[in-house]
Amino acid sequence: MREPATKKAIKKFILHLHPLKIDKRAIAFNRTFGLGGIAALLFTILFITGMMLKFVYIPSAGQAHDSILSLKNDIIFGNLLRNLHYWSAMLLVVVAFLHLVRVFYSQSLFYERRKNWLYGLLLMFLVVSANFTGYLLPWDQLSFWAVTIMTNLLSYIPLFGEGLADLIRDGDTVGETTLLRFYHFHTGLLPLLMVFFMAIHFWLVRKAGGVALPKIEKSKKVDTHPHLTYKEAFVALIIIMALLLFSIFVDAPLLEKAKPTVSPNPSKAPWYFMGFQELLMHVHPVFGSFIIPLAVTVFFIAIPFIKYQEIEPGAWFHSKKGRKMTIASAVFSAIFTFAFAIINDAVFDFSNRLAEWPSLISTGVLPTLLYLAPVTAFLYYFKIKHKANRPELMIGAVTIILSAYITMMLTGSLLRGEGMQLIF
Ligand code: HEM
Structure with a gap:
């Protein structure tokens, strides 16, 4: 038929x-x-x-x-x-x-x-x-x-x-x-x-x-x-x-x-850009609007081009260790990012304490390095202690970035009230 x-x-x-x-x-x-x-x-x-x-x-x-x-x-x-x-x-x-x-x-x-x-x-x-x-x-x-x-x-x-x-x-x-x-x-x-x-x-x-x-x-x-x-x-x-x-x-x-x-009051960016608006409240504008977004974009473009030992396409989280690293990195990054934002403003307060320094250094380079140091130590710990390989470390690094952005986006969208003050 x-x-x-x-x-x-x-x-x-x-x-x-x-x-x-x-x-x-x-x-x-x-x-x-x-x-x-x-x-x-x-x-x-x-x-x-x-x-x-x-x-x-x-x-x-x-x-x-x-x-x-x-x-x-x-x-x-x-x-x-x-x-x-x-x-x-x-x-x-x-x-x-x-x-x-x-x-x-x-x-x-x-x-x-x-x-x-x-x-x-x-x-x-x-x-x-x-x-x-x-x-x-x-x-x-x-x-x-x-x-x-x-x-x-x-x-x-x-x-x-x-x-x-x-x-x-x-x-x-x-x-x-x-x-x-x-x-x-x-x-x-x-x-x-x-x-x-x-x-x-x-x-x-x-x-x-x-x-x-x-x-x-x-x-x-x-x-x-x-x-x-x-x-x-x-x-x-x-x-x-x-x-x-x-x-x-x-x-x-x-x-x-x-x-x-x-x-x-408050004036907010669309929800998916709130992570950037939140970031800009803590670091120098050149870092918040340019250097950090550019670095993350270049990193995401480069992910599949970096040399890895062994990759199995289609394998979820690469391995059991990769899955554990994903969970650990997501939790670590959410807590650390939120805590760092508060400590940076309330305790470090570099824009006032280091008022005589160039602002690009005091509110740009310095907080960025202070943020990156524990993040690097966290990944290094997995490399040394748990023998994480390159794909697993990559999974950890990407998770940290994604979790940090989501944390900032949620903070900016849900926890900022009048005058962009934190409200709980
Ligand atoms: C309008 C947006 C998009 C549409 C309509 C779309 C559509 C699709 C579809 C239908 C597939 C087949 C398998 C599946 O359903 O997952 C696919 C695979 C794929 N997509 Fe997308 N996609 C979009 C955005 C993206 C984005 C944002 C990325 C990542 C940066 C991406 C990267 C890929 C890759 C690498 C594959 C191959 C995956 C595999 O072979 O398992 N796509 N996409």
Whole structure:
């Protein structure tokens, strides 16, 4: 019996994404947690809802806020559409980050997957940029001041920071032209770049032979359809249903129309950038906005290119020791980072005690070295006492960075009140 044309077309499309047969271990949920696929699904939802929002939204400082209000109040399902777009965008940041974490801890970024790790980092940057440019569009007090804070942070970068901030804002303050610029980035260039790099990303996954799996003597292959395709459809349905339910009951935030002369107290960056805002409260701006972020970015780019003794792609945490190091490093980094921030301000207080020193040294080099010394000692202890090898030490170092950022992000988001004072 001949297959119907539509069924054939669907099969052909699926085969562009997946091979005909697949290793049974690759479709176990706890191999990838479906995170890459969920990110792709969220992008699709964002694309469709975004296209619909474009019919109502007006990208001008005078009318943007009113157009969102009219979407919410006058258009049938308008509020639901906005909520779906907003919550999918927030979830995409979380899911893309968790996918990065899964790829790293399952050691799936080495050898033939190195290039795809770099494309992944680029995608992470695009996901955050798309979120950030969309953040401004409602033109309310929350979005206006969050973007003002973030673009001001950029201007601390030495030499080209001011120029970069002015380029992003199209002027020295956030205004009418910033909104238009963000709108075009958000609804044009960034989605286009994301589609392009996602296509390369998927192609490289296939080229590497699918998801990374530890080598075994004999692996069992199963048909991709229906074994993987049905699972993917099931996860997609759950995500869509959960998002719909959440969007019915929880509204995306919308404060009063932006007042460029009245800043709220406290004024905070978007939640995913709060780690940077928190960092800047403790160290010299050049360190907080440039040297430390740059060092971390270069480190993340370099991870798969460093020489290791032995790597088994697909092996979670590399080894049992790697798993233990992950837990120990996460706990150590969270406690130490939080404690160090308090001690740095309350006890060291270098900006006052060493007022005659150049501030780059007293509030930049000195606290950074004081922070790094115990961190290095911690990793050294694992190397000497527990004979941790290079991949295990790398897992420890990455965990320390991730845990430190999350700690600062949570501190800034949840524990800072009026005047950015710590509140418990
Ligand atoms: C819009 C964002 C992204 C999308 C849609 C996406 C999608 C995917 C998909 C569908 C896979 C196949 C396996 C899986 O589902 O886990 C995958 C694998 C991979 N992704 Fe992503 N990804 C994104 C962002 C990232 C990021 C931020 C990184 C890390 C920096 C990354 C690095 C990788 C690597 C190295 C692989 C191969 C892993 C393996 O072979 O096991 N991706 N991605």
